[in-house]
Amino acid sequence: MSEELRILFVTPEAHPLIKTGGLGEVAGTLPPALREIGVDARLLLPAYPGLIEQLNAQPLGAPLQVLSSMMPVQLFHGLMPDGSTPAYLIDAPALYHRNGPYVDENGKDWPDNALRFGLLSRVAAMFGIEGRSFGWKPQLIHCNDWQTGLTPAYLAHASGIRACSLISIHNMAFQGNFPPHWLTHLNLPRSSFGVQGVEFHGQLSFLKAGLYYADHITAVSPTYAEEIQTAEFGNGLEGLLSRRKDQLTGILNGVDSAHWDPENDPYLQATYSRSKLQGKAVNKRALQKRFGLEADPNVPLLGIVSRLTRQKGIDLVLAIADELLSQSVQLIVLGSGDKSFEAELRQLQQEHPETVGVHLGYNEKLAHFVEAGADIFLMPSRFEPCGLNQMYSMLYGTPPVVRRTGGLADSVIDATPRTLADGTATGFVFTGDNEAELLACVLRALILFQQKTAWRKLQISGMKQDFRWHRSAQQYLALYRSLITEG
Numbered sequence: 001m002s003e004e005l006r007i008l009f010v011t012p013e014a015h016p017l018i019k020t021g022g023l024g025e026v027a028g029t030l031p032p033a034l035r036e037i038g039v040d041a042r043l044l045l046p047a048y049p050g051l052i053e054q055l056n057a058q059p060l061g062a063p064l065q066v067l068s069s070m071m072p073v074q075l076f077h078g079l080m081p082d083g084s085t086p087a088y089l090i091d092a093p094a095l096y097h098r099n100g101p102y103v104d105e106n107g108k109d110w111p112d113n114a115l116r117f118g119l120l121s122r123v124a125a126m127f128g129i130e131g132r133s134f135g136w137k138p139q140l141i142h143c144n145d146w147q148t149g150l151t152p153a154y155l156a157h158a159s160g161i162r163a164c165s166l167i168s169i170h171n172m173a174f175q176g177n178f179p180p181h182w183l184t185h186l187n188l189p190r191s192s193f194g195v196q197g198v199e200f201h202g203q204l205s206f207l208k209a210g211l212y213y214a215d216h217i218t219a220v221s222p223t224y225a226e227e228i229q230t231a232e233f234g235n236g237l238e239g240l241l242s243r244r245k246d247q248l249t250g251i252l253n254g255v256d257s258a259h260w261d262p263e264n265d266p267y268l269q270a271t272y273s274r275s276k277l278q279g280k281a282v283n284k285r286a287l288q289k290r291f292g293l294e295a296d297p298n299v300p301l302l303g304i305v306s307r308l309t310r311q312k313g314i315d316l317v318l319a320i321a322d323e324l325l326s327q328s329v330q331l332i333v334l335g336s337g338d339k340s341f342e343a344e345l346r347q348l349q350q351e352h353p354e355t356v357g358v359h360l361g362y363n364e365k366l367a368h369f370v371e372a373g374a375d376i377f378l379m380p381s382r383f384e385p386c387g388l389n390q391m392y393s394m395l396y397g398t399p400p401v402v403r404r405t406g407g408l409a410d411s412v413i414d415a416t417p418r419t420l421a422d423g424t425a426t427g428f429v430f431t432g433d434n435e436a437e438l439l440a441c442v443l444r445a446l447i448l449f450q451q452k453t454a455w456r457k458l459q460i461s462g463m464k465q466d467f468r469w470h471r472s473a474q475q476y477l478a479l480y481r482s483l484i485t486e487g
Ligand code: ADP
Pocket: 020, 021, 022, 023, 025, 305, 306, 307, 334, 335, 336, 361, 362, 363, 364, 367, 386, 387, 388, 389, 390
């Protein structure tokens, strides 16, 4: 690598090691994309069960005393499974050897999450302060979401030459707010507990800390970067974000094109491409059978793959379900999340066993299969920082129905007479967060579905989209360069 930049990418999850959603996917794919363009990007994450073995990682140096309130921890280093990216793991079995990175089996936050992710943040900062003792000192620490939000605070309070910091916001709704007594356990100075610091409504806020102290902030789409400066999307931090708007940039995520490619997808019943779409019908038929639905090629099949939360507008789908199902349509939902949504979906399936299929749980293979087998993908999110599923669905010839928000607004082009005529349409977009607009939008999609030639054109223009990481990786590279030069 030439005059390579040294970037430490700190994250609480990374595909294929551990993934609960889009952040895991991004952390597994952006660092290798950066390495391809000459950046020495490395990962840092907690050593959850089995990770040391998966990476064949070796101990790095002697155990470290990181926070005075806890036992020493051991750092390990290895290579990500595809061999592309070096990764550092923090081995602290008492904190990280659990089932689930954030919550227990009942969906309840681990009570010591402040310590678990305070430790992650602190070790990241140590790389940026005294990295040479680990054999490698990054010039910039790229933090992600609240779990890494204290890193910029630690760096800001360190003396000497230190790395600069960037925090990417994947979701403002998760903030990591904890009672103030954690300040002492986490070795943060008392003076940092104020409006000009880590305090947020009387609590220690990891996200606020990151947004306040980081040298720069990114959001995972340009539209979300604008939205979070408003009360509707800012979750109370809109004031801080609009004050820092000159240091706030939106960069749309890319997708892992090797992993999400209908032409080379081992999870499908049949592969296909935009010039050979027949395989898509094979997947539809297999998916219908898998869920016990009539294998009719002409019935439009609506698909959802989602965390089941209000963010994703699952309640809006439930609200229009009866009306929708009174038409000739089928619906398949793969998801997990809020117990109440899970129960309502299960009930919907029981009421409509011939037209509704529901799989509750997290299932990577099935996610690919639904993207390929469905005709139309539903993603009516109330807010969506970026969203990956709508991009997968376009690439899989499954036009999405989305709300005009965040990354959905930035990646889907609504089918209007003009965009259909000029071939730029890729899906269906509505504006309000209400069921009437969602229903009208789905009906629009159903009408076009009947017009085979127009539908084919819509599918193909989605499949032609280039959502690969290279463009976004170049934007991150330019940003890293400017921050490192300024610093
Ligand atoms: P978010 O990160 O907000 O959940 P994204 O669209 O950015 O939303 O990313 C979600 C990722 O998680 C996608 O890769 C999607 O395929 C995956 N996913 C979500 N729910 C499931 C599920 N139940 N089973 C398998 N994969 C899922």
